[in-house]
Amino acid sequence: MTDNGVIDRSALDALMETTGGDPDFFVEMIDVFLADALELLGAMDGALAGGDAGALRRAAHTFKSNSRTFGASALADLCQEIEGRAATGTTDGLAPLVAQVIAGYPGVATALRAERPVA
């Protein structure tokens, strides 16, 4: 795990292998994750407010996938639960889970930023 315990280092190693060991591309992917995350968290929050189970399911699905790729297993597990429950066609009772995802994200972002080489 990373220093703050939110990222599985073996996932980062696997990701580095996927990128062909190119540190620049690895950093680019971290930036894509961080930029995408803000958008997806906003989409999840908005879908929850609007009661749009389909949109919530899709955003949770993508964020789950992205989080697993970067070894953020706790966030991914929460998103998986949101995705599964939203697939039943309702957003009822999902607010606390979405709140947990939103609360858990900054720790992941901090850990990933720490993986970037110091300029």
Added chain:
Amino acid sequence: MMATATEALGRVLVVDDSVLNRRLLQRALGTEGYDAMLAEDGEQALNVLRSSVPPPFDIVLLDILMPNLDGYETLTTIKTDPALRHLPVIMITAVDETESAVRCIELGATDYLPKPFNVAVLRARIGASLAAKRLRDLELEYLEQVGRVTEAATAVEAGTFAIAGLDSVAARTDALGSLARVFQRMATEVRAREERLQQKVRELQIVIDEERQAKKVAEITESDYFQRLRRQAADLRRIME
């Protein structure tokens, strides 16, 4: 570094609404020697696939949950389109989507790729699917060329056979190529024999025409009327003298 189209092992269309997955797959495929193009959803993918015939890709990597047109609908459309249905489709699925992967394989998907994906698994699945596709392409080409030899036989009977029409089949190094070459040689010989016969017929026709002409001349010159005219002409010549 992306492989160029000319040296690529194959052309892959990656369909995923996640920019992260698209970029990672593009990079991994490029590193493995494939030329990857990207689409954000099923609609975009179908537009690209239908942009030319045959489709400009060897394989499709398709995500399931996407906006606009999802993976199921896209897969179903591909598998019911005669121009696209032979294209291998590998579904990109999360580890918790095994049931979805099974459903996709029942709908005609070739295989599935769990994400986060592993480069070795990606390489193995793409390689196996492409090998199967290329075998099928060879079978289709073989059947198409067998059809051309059959058509050639019909054309010979109808007298419309063009030898050059079998050149590409005759260029094959297998038994079908030998058959096409034998067929071309026999057709050439038959044509030469026909031409010789036709020349003979033309020559005979000339002889017949000449004989007919001589007979006609004889018929006229030997007729009583002609003989009478001839005598009258001789009489006239004598009187004139």
